[in-house]
Every structure is written in structure tokens, then in C-alpha cells.
Amino acid sequence: MKIPSSSATDLEKKDLRHMVSMKDFTTEEMDNMMELMSMLKEARKDNAIPHLFKDKSVAMIFEAGSTRTRISFEVAATLLGGHGLFLSPKDIHLGSGKESIDDTARVLSRMCDIVMARTNSPDTIDALCRMSTVPVINGLDTRFHPTQMLADLFTIKEHITDGRKLSDLTLAFMGDATDVCRSLLLTCTKYGMNFKQIGPKKYQMQQEWLDMADEFCKESGASYEITDDVEKISECDVVYGDSFYWVTQLDEKKERLAAFMPDYVITEELMSKAKPGALLLHCLPANDKEEVTREALEGPQSVAFDEAENRLTAQMAILVYFTHKFSKEPTEEVKKEHETKIKDFLKNI
Incomplete structure (x- = not known):
């Protein structure tokens, strides 16, 4: 007897989309996501979040650890009436040589409604997107x-x-051309915001990403600048910090800190040189007195912890935005029909 996959995990979803980069979305789509975030944040404030992810599950694959990504997705799923399933490398066969990424994607698609993956390789995300029949x-x-x-x-x-408006603003990223810096370059120029990377020449943005940003600037009217001149911060409405080294670059830590410190450390003095009312953002975790001082991070211009809280707001919106088209609400009649049939069967076994 061959029974087709359940309707809750329809393998032929129309209009299926994945979220690999914000550059893949129009400004209208970004605005819609942010409007949804605003409504969900208000609902959370009133302890009245609608269960728009009810009876659904998000598979959360973590090849790399995270505080904010792990907590925000798991809590978001719970608040929306669903379930977050944490999957570390030791929990599943992904990448172990025992099971291909393709097969992992196929299995998760039949059991979960959405897949979130924090990976050590772009190839993993791309393979999941290629084979998954639920949003990745x-x-x-x-x-x-x-x-x-x-x-x-x-x-x-x-x-x-x-x-x-956002398109009126200029954002400065202080430091290395990290994944966050690259994402900001492309997201800002796609949206219409001006962008600056301020850091030593050795650690500035690679040309392939600048070429992509050039195309976005033509469409949106935005601009970007890559410079080692710290004084350019005077032109900026938002200053963004990130670590000068990551866990995979510990062997470069001494060299990197020597290149970035003290000129590119975000201090209260440096923030005073930005435009009046400039905001300080940081994706966290923060290394005190390396890329940012504690005084600046906790100062009046910092919104870093509001930003961290909004990871939860964003994840709630993402879970709803990418699954709502596929949600099917059964009628009370249909629910009663299945309940009666199953209970009658159980009475006789």
C-alpha cells in the first residue's frame, strides 16, 4: 500500500521560496516583512501573539553555534504555537559521510514545515535549497x-x-569584510541606503561583491564607499560593529588586532564624530575593548540590545511569512471525522 505524503507536507508547493540573502528580495517584500515584524512585536507586547505556526515544526540545523540564532528561532516557533527542533552535527547524519545533504533535505521536507540552517559552507545551504520542498x-x-x-x-x-526613511540614511561598517559586512553592503544598496566600509585596506571588500553592489546602486540610487579613513564616520547616521576576528581566524588574532586597533575601535569619542543622533548597532557577540568599548555599547546611542531582541521579532515574521501560503486550516467537520474514525478503530484493537 502506497500512501502519499500528507497535505501538511505537500511535496509540490507552488511559489516555494527560500531565504538565502536579503539581496534576493525587493524593497516591497522587505517592507512587508518589516510590517509583519511590527505587528507581531505589538502582539507580543500585549501577550497576544496569534498561533500562526500552530502544529508546525522548524528544523534548526547548527553546524556552527549561536546564541541569538538558536534562541530566537526556538522561542519564535513556541510563541507562534509551533515547535523548534535543534539539530547539531552529532544529532543527524548531515556531513558525516553516512547520508547526503540531498537525502537530508528530502527527509526534513517530509517531516518539518521549514528548515533553518547555520552552516560552515555555502554549499550546504545551496544543496538544501536545491532539494528541499519546504522553505529553507x-x-x-x-x-x-x-x-x-x-x-x-x-x-x-x-x-x-x-x-x-531608510533610503535617506548612510550606514558605516567598522572593520573587516565579514559575512555581516558583505550582507550589509548588498542589503543597503538593494534597499537604497548608502553604505561605507571603514577599515584597513588589507581587510576591505572583495571586488566580486562590489560588482554586485554596483548593479543594485544603479537600480536604487544608493551609493557605497570603501575607505580606511575613520573621519568618514562624520557622514554616517548608523555605525555598525562586528568582531575583528572569528573563531576560524584565531591564528590571525594578533595580526588582525594590530591592524584594527586602536583606530577602528568604536568608542564614545568616535560615535561623537558621527552625525547627530547616530545609532550604534552590533550583531553580537561583542569583544569588549577590541572592536567596541563597553561604554559605547551601553551608551545612549547604542541600540545593540534592541537589535538583539529584534532577532526574535524577525524570526517570528520569517516563520509566518514563508509558511502562511501553505497553511491549511481544517474545518471542524473534517477534524471530527478523523477523530471519530481513529477512536472507533482504537476501540476494536
């Missing part, structure tokens, strides 16, 4: 960090209350 969300893959970008845009929009 990139939780960081060394190229892009779209969930962080959505939280960042929303946080800036929340705190710019003088009538300016």
Missing part, C-alpha cells in the same frame, strides 16, 4: 546573514523617528 532559511553560511539583516533594518527603522 539561511541562518549564516559564511557568505550571507539574512536574518540578521532583517532585524537590523527593522531596528534602524524603529529608532529613526524624525521622518527620515
Whole structure:
């Protein structure tokens, strides 16, 4: 007897989309996601979040650890009435040589409603997207960090209350051309925001990403600048910090800190040189007194912890945005029919 896959995990979803990078979305789509974030945040404030992910599950694959990504997706699923399933490398066969990524994607698609993956390789995300028949969300893959970008845009929009639009602003990223820096370059120029990377020449953005940003600037009217001149911060409405080295670069730590410190450390003094009312963002975790001082991070211009909270706001919106088209609400009659049939069967065994 061959029974087809259940309707809840329809393998032929129309209009299936994945979230690999924010550059893949129009400004209208980004605005829709942020509007959804705003409504869900208000609902959370009133302890009245509708269960728009009810009886659904998100498979959360973590090849690399994370505080904010792990907590925000798991809590978001719970608040929306669903379930977050944490999957570390030791929990599943992904990448172990025992099971291909393709087969992992096929299995997860039949059991879960959405897949989030934080991986050590872009190839993993791309393979999951190629084979998955449910939405795949990139939780960081060394190229892009779209969930962080959505939280960042929303946080800036929340705190710019003088009538300016996001497209009126200039954001400066202080430091290395990290995945976050790259994502900000592409997200800002796609949306219409001006972008600057301020850092030593050795650690500036690679040309392939600048070529992509050039195309976005032609469409949106945005601009970008890659410079080692710290004084350019005077032209910026938002200053963004990130670590000068990551866990995979510990052997370069001494060299990197020597290149970046002290000139590119975000301090209260440096923030005072930005435009009046400039915001300080940081994707966290923060290394005190390396890329940012504790005084700046906890100062009046910092919205870094609002930004961190908005990772939860973003994940709630993402779970709803990417699954709502596929949700099927059964009638009470249909639910009663299945309940009666199953209970009658159980009475006789």
C-alpha cells in the first residue's frame, strides 16, 4: 500500500521560496516583512501573539553555534504555537559521510514545515535549497546573514523617528569584510541606503561583491564607499560593529588586532564624530575593548540590545511569512471525522 505524503507536507508547493540573502528580495517584500515584524512585536507586547505556526515544526540545523540564532528561532516557533527542533552535527547524519545533504533535505521536507540552517559552507545551504520542498532559511553560511539583516533594518527603522526613511540614511561598517559586512553592503544598496566600509585596506571588500553592489546602486540610487579613513564616520547616521576576528581566524588574532586597533575601535569619542543622533548597532557577540568599548555599547546611542531582541521579532515574521501560503486550516467537520474514525478503530484493537 502506497500512501502519499500528507497535505501538511505537500511535496509540490507552488511559489516555494527560500531565504538565502536579503539581496534576493525587493524593497516591497522587505517592507512587508518589516510590517509583519511590527505587528507581531505589538502582539507580543500585549501577550497576544496569534498561533500562526500552530502544529508546525522548524528544523534548526547548527553546524556552527549561536546564541541569538538558536534562541530566537526556538522561542519564535513556541510563541507562534509551533515547535523548534535543534539539530547539531552529532544529532543527524548531515556531513558525516553516512547520508547526503540531498537525502537530508528530502527527509526534513517530509517531516518539518521549514528548515533553518547555520552552516560552515555555502554549499550546504545551496544543496538544501536545491532539494528541499519546504522553505529553507539561511541562518549564516559564511557568505550571507539574512536574518540578521532583517532585524537590523527593522531596528534602524524603529529608532529613526524624525521622518527620515531608510533610503535617506548612510550606514558605516567598522572593520573587516565579514559575512555581516558583505550582507550589509548588498542589503543597503538593494534597499537604497548608502553604505561605507571603514577599515584597513588589507581587510576591505572583495571586488566580486562590489560588482554586485554596483548593479543594485544603479537600480536604487544608493551609493557605497570603501575607505580606511575613520573621519568618514562624520557622514554616517548608523555605525555598525562586528568582531575583528572569528573563531576560524584565531591564528590571525594578533595580526588582525594590530591592524584594527586602536583606530577602528568604536568608542564614545568616535560615535561623537558621527552625525547627530547616530545609532550604534552590533550583531553580537561583542569583544569588549577590541572592536567596541563597553561604554559605547551601553551608551545612549547604542541600540545593540534592541537589535538583539529584534532577532526574535524577525524570526517570528520569517516563520509566518514563508509558511502562511501553505497553511491549511481544517474545518471542524473534517477534524471530527478523523477523530471519530481513529477512536472507533482504537476501540476494536
